[in-house]
Amino acid sequence: MIIMCENCIKKFKIDDKFIKESGSKVRCSDCGHVFTAYRPAPVPHGEPPIKYNPQPPISTDGTAGNVISISNQKGGVAKTTTCLNLGISLALLNKRVLLIDFDVQSNLTISLGYRETTSFYEVMNSDSANLDNFIIKTKYHNLSLLPSNKNMVLLNKKYFGIQNFEFILRDRLAFIKDQFDYIVIDTPPSIGFFSINTLTSADLVIIPCECEYLSTHGVDYTLKFINLVKEKTNPRIDSKILITRYDENNTVAKLIATKLKRMYNEQTFGTFIELDDKIKESSIMRMPVIYYDKQSRSGLKYMRLAKEILEKFEREASS
Numbered sequence: 152m153i154i155m156c157e158n159c160i161k162k163f164k165i166d167d168k169f170i171k172e173s174g175s176k177v178r179c180s181d182c183g184h185v186f187t188a189y190r191p192a193p194v195p196h197g198e199p200p201i202k203y204n205p206q207p208p209i210s211t212d213g214t215a216g217n218v219i220s221i222s223n224q225k226g227g228v229a230k231t232t233t234c235l236n237l238g239i240s241l242a243l244l245n246k247r248v249l250l251i252d253f254d255v256q257s258n259l260t261i262s263l264g265y266r267e268t269t270s271f272y273e274v275m276n277s278d279s280a281n282l283d284n285f286i287i288k289t290k291y292h293n294l295s296l297l298p299s300n301k302n303m304v305l306l307n308k309k310y311f312g313i314q315n316f317e318f319i320l321r322d323r324l325a326f327i328k329d330q331f332d333y334i335v336i337d338t339p340p341s342i343g344f345f346s347i348n349t350l351t352s353a354d355l356v357i358i359p360c361e362c363e364y365l366s367t368h369g370v371d372y373t374l375k376f377i378n379l380v381k382e383k384t385n386p387r388i389d390s391k392i393l394i395t396r397y398d399e400n401n402t403v404a405k406l407i408a409t410k411l412k413r414m415y416n417e418q419t420f421g422t423f424i425e426l427d428d429k430i431k432e433s434s435i436m437r438m439p440v441i442y443y444d445k446q447s448r449s450g451l452k453y454m455r456l457a458k459e460i461l462e463k464f465e466r467e468a469s470s
């Protein structure tokens with residue numbers, strides 16, 4: 152069987168007998184990272200591991216099918232909040248938006264008020280390559296959702312490390328890209344099937360980052376990982392850091408924001424998302440913050456971020 156290091160995504164051949172049914176700790180001989188390797192879930196006799204004929208993705212001209220991944224290996228840095236509120240802001244700016252919940256926690260799905268839905272797991276178990284049957288049109292104008300559920304955990308076990316697993320999402324998105332201007336994907340705070348597939352599909356990665364002690368470590372680690380993906384599976388990937396939960400009255404936050412700007416300069420968005428209780432209140436109400444309070448500081452900042460992103464894509468499309 153083939154296993155893949157979660158840290159440097161190098162692939163190794165290993166005899167199945169060394170991997171226990173419940174998973175075994177292995178050390179990557181390249182980077183030294185220790186991780187748990189699992190046997191791929193058995194595939195019924197005669198059934199191909201991936202049930203469809205992948206096709207190359209369509210090329211986009213910068214006006215449709217732009218894919219944005221919201222990623223940071225650090226947990227709780229506002230990935231899901233950014234995915235939801237950026238998505239709704241792009242939709243309010245008249246863009247056709249698909250949000251993808253690619254995290255087994257299903258926080259994005261729940262934030263939009265859905266439970267007990269299908270997910271990408273059911274997509275992978277259907278005979279058709281078409282995602283249409285699994286996409287929900289939400290009550291918000293221009294906003295659709297490919298939801299998540301707890302079955303998603305099985306995808307990592309079944310597909311992580313098998314040949315060409317990195318391209319599964321990219322090749323599925325190719326079929327629906329022309330229906331959406333922006334596809335925004337929420338990811339889990341870990342490396343595995345979901346993060347590698349998302350980064351392989353993405354034109355732009357937004358890395359949300361809080362201005363806290365050690366927050367630059369998460370950014371560094373994520374950037375290092377993006378560079379590996381750029382080398383191996385997605386040469387066109389671009390990334391930008393978004394400062395979130397920013398408290399302008401906090402001296403440490405101000406210092407770290409200055410440090411981040413100095414370290415990553417052009418790679419940081421001009422827009423900061425401020426710390427705002429309205430975000431928490433809106434998530435209790437299961438709605439985007441701009442719908443909860445159209446004057447909210449964070450809602451207006453997410454609108455500004457959406458405009459900054461549109462300008463970036465339009466500038467690049469015309470150059």
Ligand SMILES: Nc1ncnc2c1ncn2[C@@H]1O[C@H](COP(=O)(O)OP(=O)(O)OP(=O)(O)O)[C@@H](O)[C@H]1O
Nearest residue numbers: 226227228229230231232340396425426427430431
């Ligand atoms: N600008 C903000 N102001 C105040 N609270 C915020 C803000 N942004 C996010 N939060 C809160 O921070 C918490 C973490 O946010 P969120 O769930 O979006 O993080 P995450 O990165 O998706 O977490 P995970 O890694 O677990 O998926 C939530 O309670 C959310 O309501």
Ligand SMILES: [Mg+2]
Nearest residue numbers: 230231254258
């Ligand atoms: Mg999340």
